[in-house]
Amino acid sequence: MLRIQEHVNLQPFNTFAIPVTARYFCEVTSEAELISLCSQLTDYPRYMVLGGGSNVLFCNHYDGLIIHNRIQGISFEAKNQKVHGQFGGGENWHECVLRSVEQGLYGIENLSLIPGTVGAAPVQNIGAYGVEIKDVFVSLRAVNLIAGNVEIFNAERCQFDYRDSVFKQAEAGKFCITEVTLSLDKAGSPKAGYGELSAELAQCGISAEDATPKQMSNAVCTIRKRKLPDPSELPNAGSFFKNPIVSADKHQQLKQSFPDMVSYALPNGEYKLACGWLIDAMGWKGKLQNGAQIHQQQALVLINRGGGAEAICNFANDIKAAVYERYGVTIESEPGWIS
Ligand SMILES: Cc1cc2nc3c(=O)[nH]c(=O)nc-3n(C[C@H](O)[C@H](O)[C@H](O)COP(=O)(O)OP(=O)(O)OC[C@H]3O[C@@H](n4cnc5c(N)ncnc54)[C@H](O)[C@@H]3O)c2cc1C
Incomplete structure (x- = not known):
């Protein structure tokens, strides 16, 4: 049963803990509820879907x-040699x-411990430690x-593209993703190409070639807990x-001035620069x-130290x-700014 609440504090619903309020707020627990809500949406000045609030910056109420x-x-279903995992859009990603x-x-x-919901994961094609959701993606349902x-x-x-998809571009704000199907594999192999990951496995006496999914997940969680603030x-x-x-x-020109700069060659001949290095090398x-x-260990992470949205922006x-x-070099923010 849909219940529209008014003047709801969004602080517990965003990981920046910005204390703004939503004029109207409702929880949807099924596709049917969501469809019934659609006919009422023109009654509101605007609307947006929110999952775990871990990739948004609320700039205002x-x-x-x-x-x-x-x-x-x-749920899981055997499909030829693979297993299809079907996950509800409001499920916690890490639980899945x-x-x-x-x-x-x-x-x-490799995508263990990324905060947020399943439904938001395809929106920015979540990625970590050499894997992106697009690598295992089959399909999604969206209202x-x-x-x-x-x-x-x-x-x-x-x-899908790097931290990007049609849901951030042409179809931004138009759909609510209700279910995601991924192709998983019992006979797969670990992707431990990232030096940090193979080093963590070695530390635990686990061979990078033979690591089980559980061992890989544990290694990723250990690294993330060490590196990223909760x-x-x-x-x-x-x-x-x-x-x-x-x-x-441009890469060559920068390398001449900053020989230690960390960068990765892309298949199309361009280069991805480690933004954390750029910020760190300024002494920031x-x-x-x-x-x-800016976090003490991670130059890419901004922390709300009480200044709220204005200070962060x-x-x-x-x-x-x-x-x-x-x-x-122009850098872009990853979280969406909601003004
Ligand atoms: C500590 C920390 C570590 C992180 N590490 C990573 C990382 O390693 N890799 C990475 O890729 N990201 C990372 N993130 C970012 C974030 O966790 C992901 O982007 C995550 O997928 C966001 O999920 P959410 O449910 O919190 O989305 P929200 O913040 O609620 O929403 C993000 C955007 O998606 C839209 N949206 C949400 N749900 C839906 C839906 N069901 N249908 C349509 N649109 C929807 C919203 O409208 C909004 O525009 C990290 C965040 C934190 C706080």
């Missing part, structure tokens, strides 16, 4: 309707990873909030900036400015300007 996705459900690795399934173990019907998206229709202790939204991509010429790691701080703009001034 929200004057419309927040649709909080709570659609549950986890744990359920998969408990079954001995390879595929999403078209304007038409009020269910649509199916395959990988091609999702237009939002419940230090409010943050993970990496605040995307790694910028530059041309080969740990910098505190008006209640917002101002600091983020200052970081962008300083990076541009120093390197001539």
Whole structure:
């Protein structure tokens, strides 16, 4: 049964813990509820879907309707040589990873401990330790909030890219993802190409070639707990900036000035720069400015130290300007700014 609440404090619903309110707020627990809500949406000045709030920055009070996705459900089905995992859009992503690795399934173990919901995972094509959700993606179900019907998206229709998909571009704000199907594999193999990951496995006496999904997941969790601040202790939204991509010429020019700069060659000849290195090399790691701080260990992570949205927005703009001034490179923020 749909219940529309008014003036709801969003602080517990975003990992930056920004204390803004939503004028209207409702939880949806099924596709049917969501479809019935669609016919009422024109009554609201605006609306948006919210999952775990771990990739948004609320800059102001929200004057419309927040649709909080709570659609549950986890199931596994044998499909030829693979297993298809079906996960409700409101499920906690990490819980789904744990359920998969408990079954001995390879595929999403490297994406352990990423906060947020299943439904938001394809929106920015979540990725970590050499794996992105697109690598195992089969399809998703989404409710078209304007038409009020269910649509199916395959990988091609999702237009996945680095931290990007059609849900951040042409179809932004139009759909609520209600279920995601992933192709998992009992006979798969571990992807331990990242040096940090193979080192962690070695430390535990586990061979990188033979690691089970559970062992991989444990290793990823150990590294992440060591490196990333827990939002419940230090409010943050993970990496605040995307790694910028530059041309080969620009890369060469930067390498001459900054020989230690960390970068990765891309198959198309361009280079991805480690944005954390760019910020760190300016000596900004740990910098505190008006209640917002760059994390002491992770230059990509911004922490709300009590300054709220204004402090974070101002600091983020200052970081962008300083990076541009120093390197001539434009950086973009990963979380969506909701104003
Ligand atoms: C400590 C920390 C570490 C992180 N590490 C990583 C990482 O390693 N890799 C990575 O990729 N990300 C990482 N993130 C970012 C974040 O966890 C992911 O982007 C996650 O998928 C966001 O999920 P959410 O449910 O919190 O989304 P929200 O913040 O609630 O929403 C994000 C966007 O998706 C939209 N959205 C949400 N749910 C739906 C839906 N069902 N249908 C349609 N649109 C929807 C929202 O409208 C919003 O635009 C990290 C964040 C934190 C706080």
